[in-house]
Amino acid sequence: MRAVEGPRQMAAVLEAALSAGINHLETAPAYGPAEAYLGQALAALDARDPGARAELVLTSKLLPGTDLAAAQQQLRDCLARLGSPQLDNLAVHGLNRPEHLEWALGGPGSELLAWALGEGLAAQVGFSSHGSNELIERALASERFSFCSLHVHLFDQTRLPLARTALAEGIGVLAISPADKGGRLYDPPPELSTACAPFHPLELAYRFLLEEGISTLSLGAAQPSDLIWARCWQAGELQGAAPALAAALQRLQQQAAEQLGTDLCGQCRACLPCPNAVPIPELLRLRNLAVGHGMEAFAQERYNLVGRAGHWWEEHNATTCNRCGDCLPRCPHQLPIPVLLADTHQRLAAAPRRRLWG
Ligand code: SF4
Ligand code: SF4
DSSP, X not given: OOXXXXXXXXXXXXXXXXXXXXXXXXXXXXXXXXXXXXXXXXXXXXHHOHHHHHTOEEEEEEOXXXXXXXXXXXXXXXXXXXXXXXXXXXXXXXXXXXXXXXXXXXXXXXXXHHHHHHTTSEEEEEXXXXXXXXXXXXXXXXXXXXXXXXXXXXXXXXXXXXXXXXHHTTOEEEEOOTXXXXXXXXXXXXXXXXXXXXXXXXXXXXXXXXXXXXXEEOOOOSSGGGGHHHHHHHTTTTOSOHHHHHHHHHHHHHHHHHXXXXXXXXXOOTTOOOTTOOOHHHHHHHHHHHHHHOOHHHHHHHHTTTTTSGGGSOSOXXXXXXXXXXXXXXXXXXXXXXXXXXXXXXXXXXXXXXXSOO
C-alpha cells in the first residue's frame, strides 16, 4: 500500500521483506499503482528464485458494490497485474456497512466469491473491515469467510474479543497497520517510549499482537527500514522476554491512570447509543491517548479525519454532541461525557491531513 513511488521502491521493500522472513504480501487495486509494482517485483523474483516466489502468500482485495461482471473483470485484472493465476486470499475490501455484507453474502459479491473459488482464482475468501463490531460479528458468523483484516491494536483493543472469537473458530486475523493506524508508533512521543522501555513502542505493539495469536501483522512498509522489527525477530533478537512484556503493559496502564485520573474512559461502550450518533468511545479513546500517553500527534491526525473518510472512519466529531445528557447515567465511571468531548475537540481539532488511500 505504501511503496508506491515506483517499481524500484517496491522491489527494495520486497527484497527486505524476504530477508526478514516475511511470507505474506497484501495489496489491493485501490492502492493506486501498488499492485502493478508488486507484480513487477514478483516477476523479477520468480525469474531469479522461483522457489522463493512460490512460498509467498498473496492477498488482494476488491471493493464491494459492483455488479458480477465488473467484479469478475476486476479480479482478472488484479491477477494479471500480479502475474499470478491465483490469489491465496481474496478479500472484500472494506466490508464497512450492512449493504457491503449483503453484497458479499447474497448479492453479486456472493456470486463473485463462489466463482473465484470454483474457478480456482482464489484459494480462500475473507474480508477487511473498518465497520462496527456488530457488523464484523455478523460477517464472522456467516461462515462465508476464512480470514479477516481488522483494526486490532495495543492502543485500540475494542475488536480484540472479535479477533479472539475468529481465531478460536479457525478464521485467520490480519492486524491492519499496527505501526501507523495503531498509533504512529514508528515516531513515538518520549513519554510513551519511557513507559514501554525496554521495548520500543512499536516492538511492544507487535509483541502484544503476536502474544494474542494474531495470524498476520501487516507492517505497511514504504521502505526497507520500516521492516527493522521483522528483521530483529527473524534474527532471534526479540525472544524470551515475557515478564518484561507484561511489566511494560502494566506500566502503560499506570501511565494512563496517572495522567487521566478520573477522566480515563474505560472503553466499555455502555454510553451508546447516542441519539446524535456521536462515537463517544472512539473520540474519548483519542483523548485517552493524547492525555494519557502523549500521543497527541496521532490523536490529532485521526480526529481530523472524522467526517472526511466516508465509511472508512467515524462520521461525527465531538461538536455533534448537543449535551442532551442521555449518555450520562449509562457510564459506569460517571464521566462528564459532554465536557470531555468538548475538551477532546479543543485539544485535537486542527487542519486536516490528506488520507493515503480509500
Ligand atoms: S450528551 Fe452528547 S454524547 Fe451524550 S448522548 Fe447526548 S448528544 Fe450524545
Ligand atoms: S460508558 Fe463511560 S467509560 Fe464506557 S466507553 Fe462510554 S464514556 Fe467510556
